Amino acid sequence: VFTVLGAAYGTAKSAVGICAIGVMRPELIMKSVIPVIMAGIIGIYGxxxxxxxxxxxxxxxxxxxxxxxxxxxxxxxxxxxxxxxAGYAIGIVGDAGVRGTAMQPRLFVGTVLILIFSEVLALYGMIVSLILTMG
Structure with missing residues (x-):
């Protein structure tokens, strides 16, 4: 349940950023979907x-x-x-990163790297929980 709550928060917060830049720069919408996809993966871990x-x-x-x-x-x-x-982190980074990328396209790589670091929190949690189930 908690992983899905994190995924929902990350998706919602990132979607707010996507809606905000969709008005200014509609050509960046497909690039801006990355945080939403990464937030959805967290639910799959759960x-x-x-x-x-x-x-x-x-x-x-x-x-x-x-x-x-x-x-x-x-x-x-x-x-x-x-x-x-991880969902909370992805939501915050996704919103700010999408808005920042709309203003300065060079921020895209940095945003994706921070999103990856945020996603790894959930991946490590899944690995630790799988180790706990083995013992």
Whole structure:
């Protein structure tokens, strides 16, 4: 749920920037969709972890211990909160970056790099949560 909230915030905030520059520079709209795409990927990270965790959960009678349950809970929270933070970062960077790129096209490369660094937060959260599900 948290990863999807982060993805929604990133998409909405970036879309505000896209709408703002669509009036001034309509030729940059397709270039400005990158933050929205990157925000959507965060939701996919949460879906992957949810599917993996769903396969690991079993009834208590089948030997599912409290230790396993807390480990899986920690894995879900880790991925979710990392996705929430990454979506927040992508939203802020996407909005400011899209508006800045409309005024100064040289900022596009820097904006994409910062978006990648923001996306990596969610990727690291997914990796850590997958490691937590293995143990």
């Amino acid at each position: 879906l992957v972890v949810a599917i993996v965790l769903r396969g690991k959960v079993k009834p208590a009678s089948a030997g599912y211990t409290l230790n396993d349950a807390f480990g899986h809970f920690a894995a879900g929270i880790t991925c979710g909160l990392c996705g929430l933070g």
